[in-house]
Amino acid sequence: MILDTPTTEMISLNSGNAKIKVDTFNKRIKILQLTGDLKELLQKLKPLIEEHELAKIFYISLEEDIEKFKEQGFIMEAKIDNFLNGKSGYFLSKFLTTKRKMSISIPEEEEILIKAREYIDEKYYYPMDKKFTIKTAEEDDVFKMTQLYNEVFETYPTPLHDEKFIKSAINNDVLFKLILWDDKIISSASADMDSRYLNAEMTDCATLKQYRGEGLMGRLIYELEEALKKTNYKVLYSMARAISPGMNIVFSKHGYEYGGRLINHCHICGQLEDMNIWIKKL
Template sequence: NDERRNSIHWTEEDTILSGVKEKEVKEKIVPEEFVLRKATEEDAEELAIVFGKVFEVYPTPLNDGNYVKQTMKEDDTIYYVYEFEGKIISTASAEMNVKEGNAELTNCATLPEYRKHGFMKSLLIKLEEELQEKSIFCSYTIARSLSFGMNAAFHQLGYTYTGRLANNCYIFDKLEDMNIWVKDLSSYSKAVRLPPQNSAVKQRS
């Protein structure tokens, strides 16, 4: 079809998706030196720095601390982060539509030197738990079709692939196709979760 013809990476993305679905599910326990916590408005500037380092191009101005703070205050967006030695190294967020009972998991970023530790699945699980507590049970994401890691994370967390948007947005470093993943959180128990020993409930002072 026209979408496939106009997307130069479509065949490669099909291969990536097949690999994602065939990948064996493996649980990674994040080492205890990495601390998981919910972000606050005080983290906005540091989050913006992380986004700026990870994404050369992004659909929204996440490299602007004021914008990040605005999403927290006005857009019902919650962020969770991993810290190492007091510095944020990984993050993900949920943009909630409380009225409609759905949320988009998005803004997933890990500094390159700290990847392969399993941060993202752990962050997404914490976001899901908070969504369940808020009675938000429709969770979805739009993931870069060329990213094996992000698509694998959502697939392994029980998300269903529902299609691909061709040439959907400028992200990372070019115009890219995006995969749509959806999950019904009401059918999942919070008991099936990663060990909590590397979580921090304290707020930054």
């Protein structure tokens, strides 16, 4: 699992500036902040796009900014209520190639979504077999965590193979919960907390193949939620592989609502995949 770490850059504009994240592995740019003219920013991004063969630009917008992005070819792929300090966040994307805009998996993904939604009114809690131990990740766990992620994912959108990356995450508002069996980490998930906007992404979900079906991931999501309920966070969300029945069912079981689908958004398990957005208000 080898990939380039995304880089953050500041772009100076005549009317202000922009902060962007350049993700060469996932072949995309995320606009993090924009105080200047969008059309001017897009012009300035062209050399960067050509150099790295980037194919998607996305931005999480307030409702009042949607129209100016649509005028520049962005479309809305998802919406999360209460995402930006209580205000709705709209996931807007501009596809730079026809190939990046097209997904051949939509029919199968729709079947999976229908199946997942059958669980939405259920209430689940996962008691764990005594052979398993659950804990909050610490720096001493990092090497074993990289082993887990390398075994589960051929590729992953963020560098979870890198011990330095995980250590930095643990020390910067990312809460990992782990399940161990016989001192081996067999399942992991995290909450990536945004203290500025009071939302948290439930992510980095992985369970070794031989331990799936034990309800481990559901229990980790439950543990992360319990920890976040003690804070002032307003909303939880997750990007689940649209082609993965298991993860979509897990979030539906836990009361998350479907918020949209990001097409060809993440390079995971060896290819670009569509990601379903699931949302839960606290």
